[in-house]
Amino acid sequence: xxxxxxxxxxSSPSPHxxxxxxxxxxxxxxxxxESGWVEAKTSCDHLGSLSSDLSHISTPDxxxxxxxxxxxNWLCLSCKDVLCSRFVNKHxxxxxxxxxxxxxxxxxxxxxxxxxxxxxxxxxVIMQLRPVYETAYILKFGEAPPFRAVxxxxxxxxxxx
Numbered sequence: 001x002x003x004x005x006x007x008x009x010x011s012s013p014s015p016h017x018x019x020x021x022x023x024x025x026x027x028x029x030x031x032x033x034e035s036g037w038v039e040a041k042t043s044c045d046h047l048g049s050l051s052s053d054l055s056h057i058s059t060p061d062x063x064x065x066x067x068x069x070x071x072x073n074w075l076c077l078s079c080k081d082v083l084c085s086r087f088v089n090k091h092x093x094x095x096x097x098x099x100x101x102x103x104x105x106x107x108x109x110x111x112x113x114x115x116x117x118x119x120x121x122x123x124x125v126i127m128q129l130r131p132v133y134e135t136a137y138i139l140k141f142g143e144a145p146p147f148r149a150v151x152x153x154x155x156x157x158x159x160x161x
Contacts, residue, residue: 038119038120040111040112040119040120040121040122041114041117041119041120041121041122042121042122042125042126043126044103044114044117044119044121044126045116045117046102046103046114046116046117047103047126047128047129049077049078049100049101049102049103050077050078050103050128051077051078051079051080054077054080054131054132054135055131055132055135057075057080057132057135057136057139058075058080058082059139060073060107060136060139060140061107062082062107063082064082064083064084064088064089064091065081065082065083065091066083066084066089066091067084067088067089067091069084069088069089071088071108072084072085072087072088072108073085073088073092073106073107073108074092074104074105074106074107074113075104075105075107075132075136076092076095076099076101076103076104077101077103077104077105077112077129077132078099078101078102078103079099079101081095082107083095085106085108092104093115096115100116102114102115102116102117103115103121105123105132105133105136107136107140110123110133110136110137110140111123112126112129112133124147124148130147133145
């Protein structure tokens, strides 16, 4: 059948080739966000809105401030409000739309999400996020996090003497 399509001089791909293209698309989906695996960003232009005091935060068992849901809650890293995820009542998402506070930490898995970038942020690489990640980890697990070996980037805009 594939030979018939090739022999006919048709410009559309053969069924065999079409199946291969569809499998390639599926493979690309597996390696992307649809599979559940994503590459966290190592920088973000929205960190200027972070609270100046992220060493004093609510405990991970704090319920949503709007609906009192006990789990799947996020900490707004701008105002430190605790709100439920898009999988519960979407209060953190609503908060972002109302306030434009775009960076939040999940108390479920301690991931950091930027709503404006629509991406996870690597809290072990981004220096501004490390203290709040470490504090949340200690509050959740009772011990310091095992930071992986990473090359940290620092702002080098200050002049040297």
